[in-house]
Amino acid sequence: MSEILDPKRTVAELKELRAFSGDADGAQRIAFTPMWAKVRRWLENKLAALPVEVHTDAAGNLWATLPGESEKELLIGGHMDSVPNGGWLDGCFNVIAGLEILRRISTQYGGRPPVTVRLVDWADEEGARFGKSLFGSSATSGTLDMDEARGLVDKDGISLPDALKTQGIDFDRVKDAGQELENAAAYLELHIEQGPVLLDLDLPLGVVLGTCGVERHAITFHGQAAHSGSTPMNRRKDAFLAAAKMSPEIYRIAEEYGGVCTIGSCTTKPGIVTSVAAECRITLDQRHLDPDSLAAMYAGAVAASEKFAEEGGVAVSWERLWHIEPIPFHDDLIELCDASILETAGVTHRLPSGPLHDAAEVARAGIPTVMMFVQSLHGISHNKIEDTTEEHLEMAVAAFDRLADKAVGWISSRR
Numbered sequence: 001m002s003e004i005l006d007p008k009r010t011v012a013e014l015k016e017l018r019a020f021s022g023d024a025d026g027a028q029r030i031a032f033t034p035m036w037a038k039v040r041r042w043l044e045n046k047l048a049a050l051p052v053e054v055h056t057d058a059a060g061n062l063w064a065t066l067p068g069e070s071e072k073e074l075l076i077g078g079h080m081d082s083v084p085n086g087g088w089l090d091g092c093f094n095v096i097a098g099l100e101i102l103r104r105i106s107t108q109y110g111g112r113p114p115v116t117v118r119l120v121d122w123a124d125e126e127g128a129r130f131g132k133s134l135f136g137s138s139a140t141s142g143t144l145d146m147d148e149a150r151g152l153v154d155k156d157g158i159s160l161p162d163a164l165k166t167q168g169i170d171f172d173r174v175k176d177a178g179q180e181l182e183n184a185a186a187y188l189e190l191h192i193e194q195g196p197v198l199l200d201l202d203l204p205l206g207v208v209l210g211t212c213g214v215e216r217h218a219i220t221f222h223g224q225a226a227h228s229g230s231t232p233m234n235r236r237k238d239a240f241l242a243a244a245k246m247s248p249e250i251y252r253i254a255e256e257y258g259g260v261c262t263i264g265s266c267t268t269k270p271g272i273v274t275s276v277a278a279e280c281r282i283t284l285d286q287r288h289l290d291p292d293s294l295a296a297m298y299a300g301a302v303a304a305s306e307k308f309a310e311e312g313g314v315a316v317s318w319e320r321l322w323h324i325e326p327i328p329f330h331d332d333l334i335e336l337c338d339a340s341i342l343e344t345a346g347v348t349h350r351l352p353s354g355p356l357h358d359a360a361e362v363a364r365a366g367i368p369t370v371m372m373f374v375q376s377l378h379g380i381s382h383n384k385i386e387d388t389t390e391e392h393l394e395m396a397v398a399a400f401d402r403l404a405d406k407a408v409g410w411i412s413s414r415r
């Protein structure tokens, strides 16, 4: 199969895409815009050379199907949409690598592989325009909150249902896309890491164990406003002081449990230079792949907030902003991914994904799923400086192709 697969072509096609869909500020493939539609037509042109059936589903996801001996399906996915001023790899590398693998499988099996193989380009993974990511995949998995999505508007006041209409998509029918998963037996997604873990370990590729669960809260400390000149230090009920003590503590908690915790926002009232803070609101985002550890990190933060509130003579209240359970990937597919990386790169690594991906939605729908990460230079994405060496991109295509090959065998053996 290695003679048929051409990873250099994937890199060339990524450059071809970058040349017409980006500018000096980065990638501009924002979902449901004319450029995004142009990118889709470019992809369809590439697919036209293959014996595949291509259609767009009820949620705007593009599917290319190579029918096989079995109707059981291997799905390979990614997203062509980007954030504004985005990177040249996030999402589209997955799709274009998948295209190359589709070519290899079609050639190897004379257009008729043992199982059906499908490439999916998910619609609006980034949620850049309406602030809600994973649109196409969550419509397909059935987890999309229709009432919330119906109310989304972009910065020009255009609603999501109206924007979808311009793409020929009927908002009320988007969950009909769920029927696309009827015969799905496995889902594979390749992605740049978007963080520095593989870079720091000097490793090209890693197996993703799942996406982290998230606990997201607003914590408000309630003290008392008092004049900054006349109030002695020992007489203050300083809401900011209690909140500030949370900062080193959440680093300690993250270290103890091996997760990540972030205080991303801090606002005070009355918020003036001459008053002790009467109120201080911070936001806390906690992530972990293990549900028990996530619960322990949350409990630890609650206990710390109560301790610091008591010490400072202030009150504290918690409000949950968002929550999602960890979504583990499939054990068998993790093993196959691990083996594929080892065979290609000679060394492998297992890591969780902090960000959510379309793969998490497919896994939530009950489809055995795994992701492979390729090293990201600078550990940065959603930025024009996002990059990966060409050597690593080619290695990723080769390893991901091995995974696809193993997955075809795995699906066949489960019949």
Ligand SMILES: [Zn+2]
Binding pocket: 079, 090, 091, 125, 191
């Ligand atoms: Zn992405």
